Amino acid sequence: MIIYGWNNKTIKQAPLENMACDNCQEQNLFLTIYSKYVHIFWIPLFPFKKSALMHCGHCQKATEEKQMTPDFKEKIKQLKNSVSTPKYLYSGLIIIVLAIGYFSFAGSQAKKMEQAFLEEPMEGDIYKNIDKTEETTYKYYLWKVAKVENDSVFVSPSSYSYDGIPTKLEPEDGFYNFSYAIHKNELRDMYEKGEVKKILRDYDGESTGFNRVVAYPSPVTTDSIQ
Ligand SMILES: [Zn+2]
Incomplete structure (x- = not known):
């Protein structure tokens, strides 16, 4: 059985200066940018989407990206582009590529040996x-x-x-x-x-x-x- 699915990995978290929570009016907001990734047996295969979540440190209200104002969404989009996805989220893909490379190399070596046996x-x-x-x-x-x-x-x-x-x-x-x-x-x-x-x-x-x-x-x- 192959176990696969997707998961989130926080890639950046930072306080939002000069912004007040629309619920409790406290200036205690944090923005978290995370990357969704596909995993296979819990090994990250590849990331496919970055998302943002705003979170109030005081009243704990969480605001998803789709609930944010268009202006703020645009700002977040730029922020998301500026943070890079950690390379290890591609671990599974790298392992697969290396394995394919190894097996095709081993296969071509075996073919070469068989050619020599035929000669x-x-x-x-x-x-x-x-x-x-x-x-x-x-x-x-x-x-x-x-x-x-x-x-x-x-x-x-x-x-x-x-x-x-x-x-x-x-x-x-x-x-x-x-x-x-x-x-x-x-x-x-x-x-x-x-x-x-x-x-x-x-x-x-x-x-x-x-x-x-x-x-x-x-x-x-x-x-x-x-
Ligand atoms: Zn709040």
Whole structure:
């Protein structure tokens, strides 16, 4: 649940000289200028409006801006323009901008690394792929590079398909103990087309199960049917 709303922050408070309260006639008036701001989880996101409130220190009568005379309103408007909004009322916005910047930087670094992996495939690289022609939700499958010979990359397929990009294999799954050749250019094409979603190197083979090898079920032969 995202908690958000708006709040007020006093940005300036000053006594009003030579002015009497229209209620008690005392010269004890204060003007408060505050900024309304939007917050998200109580972190100020951005300010959106400055308002003024006149307040009598003697009888406590408060006068909102809309109740003030046009002349006085004009004066207040100038005053409001002269006080600046504290920068921290933009904290949330700054955090969001920095976070977006960070994630897009991290994303572009990850892309650069994957480009390098595509240029120089290595034994053990994991390719996380999507089969867009698969009609069920189990569209995701993995390849593990078994060996590289010139421009041929030999890959072993994962024994199972997944309904999301897997970060680890199910306990009973692994990579089959056979491989077939894919041309380096084809891998690059698949990456460009988004059929290769992610490429991993230097992963934890134990906890992910990416080191697990499973035997391909031997085909049923006429001999075994007898
Ligand atoms: Zn008063």
